[in-house]
Amino acid sequence: SLGEKLQGVFKKLKGQGKISEKDLKTALREVRVALLEADVNYKVVKDFINNVNERALGQEVLESLTPGQQVIKIVNDELTKLMGGFQSKLEISSKPPTIIMMVGLQGSGKTTSAGKLGRLLKKQGRRPLLVACDIYRPAAIKQLQVLGEQLDIPVFSMGNKTSPVDIARAAINHAAYHGNDIVILDTAGRLHIDEALMEELSLIKKQVNPIEILLVVDAMTGQDAVNVAEKFNELLDLTGVVLTKLDGDTRGGAALSVKAVTGKPVKFVGMGEKLDALEPFHPDRMASRILG
Amino acid sequence: VFSGKKIDEELFEELEEVLIQGDVGVNTAIDLVEILRERVKSEKIKEAEQLRQVIVEEIINIMGEETSALNLTPGELNIILIVGVNGVGKTTSIGKLAYKLKSEGKRVMLGAGDTFRAAAIDQLKVWGQRVGVDVISHKEGADPAAVVYDAIQAANARKIDVLIIDTAGRLHTKVNLMEELKKIRRIIDKEASGALKEVLLVLDATTGQNALAQANTFGQAAGVTGVILTKLDGTAKGGVVIGIKAEQNLPVKLVGVGEKMEDLQVFRPQDFVAALFT
Numbered sequence: 382s383l384g385e386k387l388q389g390v391f392k393k394l395k396g397q398g399k400i401s402e403k404d405l406k407t408a409l410r411e412v413r414v415a416l417l418e419a420d421v422n423y424k425v426v427k428d429f430i431n432n433v434n435e436r437a438l439g440q441e442v443l444e445s446l447t448p449g450q451q452v453i454k455i456v457n458d459e460l461t462k463l464m465g466g467f468q469s470k471l472e473i474s475s476k477p478p479t480i481i482m483m484v485g486l487q488g489s490g491k492t493t494s495a496g497k498l499g500r501l502l503k504k505q506g507r508r509p510l511l512v513a514c515d516i517y518r519p520a521a522i523k524q525l526q527v528l529g530e531q532l533d534i535p536v537f538s539m540g541n542k543t544s545p546v547d548i549a550r551a552a553i554n555h556a557a558y559h560g561n562d563i564v565i566l567d568t569a570g571r572l573h574i575d576e577a578l579m580e581e582l583s584l585i586k587k588q589v590n591p592i593e594i595l596l597v598v599d600a601m602t603g604q605d606a607v608n609v610a611e612k613f614n615e616l617l618d619l620t621g622v623v624l625t626k627l628d629g630d631t632r633g634g635a636a637l638s639v640k641a642v643t644g645k646p647v648k649f650v651g652m653g654e655k656l657d658a659l660e661p662f663h664p665d666r667m668a669s670r671i672l673g
Numbered sequence: 674v675f676s677g678k679k680i681d682e683e684l685f686e687e688l689e690e691v692l693i694q695g696d697v698g699v700n701t702a703i704d705l706v707e708i709l710r711e712r713v714k715s716e717k718i719k720e721a722e723q724l725r726q727v728i729v730e731e732i733i734n735i736m737g738e739e740t741s742a743l744n745l746t747p748g749e750l751n752i753i754l755i756v757g758v759n760g761v762g763k764t765t766s767i768g769k770l771a772y773k774l775k776s777e778g779k780r781v782m783l784g785a786g787d788t789f790r791a792a793a794i795d796q797l798k799v800w801g802q803r804v805g806v807d808v809i810s811h812k813e814g815a816d817p818a819a820v821v822y823d824a825i826q827a828a829n830a831r832k833i834d835v836l837i838i839d840t841a842g843r844l845h846t847k848v849n850l851m852e853e854l855k856k857i858r859r860i861i862d863k864e865a866s867g868a869l870k871e872v873l874l875v876l877d878a879t880t881g882q883n884a885l886a887q888a889n890t891f892g893q894a895a896g897v898t899g900v901i902l903t904k905l906d907g908t909a910k911g912g913v914v915i916g917i918k919a920e921q922n923l924p925v926k927l928v929g930v931g932e933k934m935e936d937l938q939v940f941r942p943q944d945f946v947a948a949l950f951t
């Protein structure tokens with residue numbers, strides 16, 4: 382573990398009395414490797430290590446009897462702070478319906494997460510409506526309908542020959558008429574560099590003005606996470622992130638990269654394929670998971 | 674990154690950065706740059722542009738310079754098992770592969786081995802229709818081993834050349850799901866001994882270092898013979914496959930470059946390495 386590695390680094394220096402700035406740099410190199418192995422973005426790691434170095438110098442780690450422990454504590458604190466110090470909740474509209482839009486790359490877990498969110502909100506006494514705005518992927522609409530059936534939540538669909546913008550608009554009217562106070566829009570997976578499909582998302586946003594735009598990110602995403610998050614955020618001004626497939630053994634450094642580059646909070650984590658596997662995000666737990 | 678620079682520590686750092694940003698992994702990147710340093714010394718390399726050739730050579734050395742073909746034998750039933758974690762592109766890649774093999778004149782059939790995920794069978798059936806190949810399936814919730822068994826019987830009866838079997842996405846950390854995969858393999862080996870020619874692990878190019886653990890665990894459980902690297906039409910480079918080839922000798926056979934039927938290409942090591950540095 383990183384903790385053991387750092388203890389090792391500082392043990393080697395014990396015989397020399399106080400540790401120097403150079404020794405601290407050696408220790409931080411171990412932290413850098415740990416973060417890169419955890420898939421935190423290269424540039425995010427660079428900035429993070431610089432900040433930690435300054436703070437460590439400022440906190441007189443060099444004078445400490447247990448420099449290794451102090452460095453780990455600083456790293457952990459800084460990481461937790463960066464991840465977002467508090468758990469973020471879903472915004473509810475003062476004027477219903479509350480519209481939530483799920484966006485992200487292909488296969489990240491949008492449709493499944495839409496179902497999970499619907500289930501969570503229904504348990505809280507709300508009346509969600511799931512909306513099938515993916516008109517491209519084979520059987521995408523069917524997939525959402527199956528989830529809706531399993532959860533006893535209505536699914537609004539207009540088939541795959543109507544534009545997602547029109548489907549979204551019609552869904553809002555449908556919700557108003559049927560008393561659904563939450564509308565969850567499931568959109569097709571797309572590349573952040575696909576201009577036409579990214580434009581489609583902008584048009585949906587303009588049309589129905591969602592109060593929540595959630596970027597669904599696969600927790601095992603590597604260095605590319607910053608490119609994706611930046612583009613989606615630039616175009617849509619995200620309100621939050623859902624980090625999926627955290628039930629695996631990925632360290633999940635993408636979470637740090639996405640937060641660092643967009644400033645937007647991770648609101649939920651997906652912890653399994655079943656529809657009850659959605660949990661609130663715990664920044665401190667994520668920080669220690671990333672450090673490994 | 675190579676143009677007009679002089680060979681110094683700063684250039685080596687820049688190279689390490691490019692490799693890491695391509696998901697090559699910090700340890701593999703450090704090793705590669707170390708080899709580069711040694712070759713610069715021993716071969717007295719002076720021009721930064723020459724470094725490009727050196728690092729391309731070193732990575733090709735790992736990846737292999739030939740494209741790795743699918744191990745299919747004409748005149749008999751060949752079975753391809755498709756495995757991987759959730760959402761990486763297994764079902765879509767099967768549709769693309771069926772199209773490719775059919776256009777090469779082969780009789781292809783698909784087995785809907787994902788009986789778990791919502792509308793997974795429907796999704797594969799749409800691909801079957803698009804490509805014009807039969808899909809063997811049961812109802813959602815059926816035992817995947819039973820579907821595999823039926824698919825093999827049907828493939829033999831209809832003199833199929835290639836039977837491609839779809840499986841449910843599963844995280845490699847789920848022991849019971851990996852056991853299910855082993856069971857599917859056993860059924861294939863029992864009912865069609867010698868027919869299983871390829872077990873292809875589908876990896877998403879956007880995946881980071883976790884891909885190594887995936888390759889390792891799936892490799893041990895299912896006897897993976899090659900990789901399909903998908904979503905290379907994005908901005909991710911898929912550099913993890915270098916470490917996977919170095920550690921586990923798993924070659925990338927095919928790459929996915931889009932969501933349409935035709936968006937499957939043979940893996941070309943030269944193109945892959947070149948893309949790492951653009």
Ligand SMILES: Nc1nc2c(ncn2[C@@H]2O[C@H](COP(=O)(O)OP(=O)(O)OP(=O)(O)O)[C@@H](O)[C@H]2O)c(=O)[nH]1
Pocket residue numbers: 485486487488489490491492493494515518521568569570571597625626627628650651652653654658759760790842844
């Ligand atoms: N283990 C695990 N699997 C998940 C999780 N969330 C989603 N999945 C699985 O990931 C796969 C992809 O999920 P989808 O919901 O279809 O993903 P998507 O983003 O809607 O995909 P596209 O619409 O094609 O872009 C499915 O097999 C899901 O069951 C999670 O938190 N944990």
Ligand SMILES: Nc1nc2c(ncn2[C@@H]2O[C@H](COP(=O)(O)OP(=O)(O)OP(=O)(O)O)[C@@H](O)[C@H]2O)c(=O)[nH]1
Pocket residue numbers: 487488518570572757758759760761762763764765766787790793840841842843875903904905906907928929930931932936
């Ligand atoms: N851009 C791009 N998208 C791809 C590629 N391959 C697959 N996809 C998309 O990725 C998403 C997931 O593909 P699937 O084939 O459902 O993935 P899967 O591995 O079968 O998913 P599960 O069965 O749920 O585990 C779909 O939206 C596909 O269209 C590719 O090469 N490029």
Ligand SMILES: [Mg+2]
Pocket residue numbers: 491492493515521567568569570
């Ligand atoms: Mg979907």
Ligand SMILES: [Mg+2]
Pocket residue numbers: 763764765787793839840841842
């Ligand atoms: Mg599938």
